[in-house]
Amino acid sequence: SLRIWREYGFVDARTHDRLRASLRRSPQTGSAGPRAHSGWTLRRRAAAWLLVLVARTITAKSVRFLERIDDARQRIFFANHTSHLDFILIWSSLPRHVREQTRPVARRDYWERSRFRRYYVRKVFNAVLIDRDSDTVGGAFDRRGREAVEQMLEGLGDEYSLILFPEGTRGSGESIGQFRSGLYYLCRERRDVELVPVRIHGAHKVLPKGRWLPRPQESDLTFGPAMRLDERETRTGFSERARAALGALSRS
Secondary structure (H helix, E strand, O other), X not given: OHHHHHHOOOOOHHHHHHHHHHHHHOOOOOOOOOOOOOOOOHHHHHHHHHHHHHHHHHHOOEEEEOOOOOOOOOEEEEEOOOOOOHHHHHHHHOOHHHHOOEEEEEEHHHHOOOHHHHHHHHHHOOOEEEOOOOOOOOOOOOHHHHHHHXXXXXXXXXXXXXXXXXXXXXXXXXXXXXXXXXXXXXXXXXXXXXXXXXXXXXXXXXXOOOOOOOXXXXXXXXXXOOEOOOOOOOHHHHHHHHHHHHHOOOOO
């Protein structure tokens, strides 16, 4: 609830009052697209809407879509990783009927550290939680890496989309690191699902490493043109092409 956000110190008194007023004005019924999944209860949708308001208030983000994303077809959104807020920024930028069918892939060790995080990652985001794997950049794909891909395939299923970060760790926000192998192996198993690169600028300033409370900053998100894994594309070739597609998305 909004009261919990205030008690945990995620918003100050002024932001608390603004969000409370916005939430009262926001409609809780109706849909701008296809019917939402039956798992979206009124309570879950209210918690999600609150998070969307908080993300928009804290980041003052600018969002660009180079191609329209207005249906709930399955997609894999892959992005550069700069902070623990990244998947929240992406998720909150999607149309409601799309985000309600979109599951972030998140590290279990971070998101299950507290009851607050655990509630949101499980009850609101319905995230695919994976353990830290030892899949190295450009190296052999080990047992834990395969298990992570199997979890993502199960989470994708026949109806959901995913948000994931191929770098596997947070970067500086200025450059894009080498991709790990998981995205390639995931796409090899699900060639029918399109990939959408998402470039994030400025989120590393909202929640820098070592800081647990976000600070208001501007950020930019660009959703690029969809792409797919080519039939005979190698792991290295695909990773380089996907990384280049992400790097080509300039700041608005």
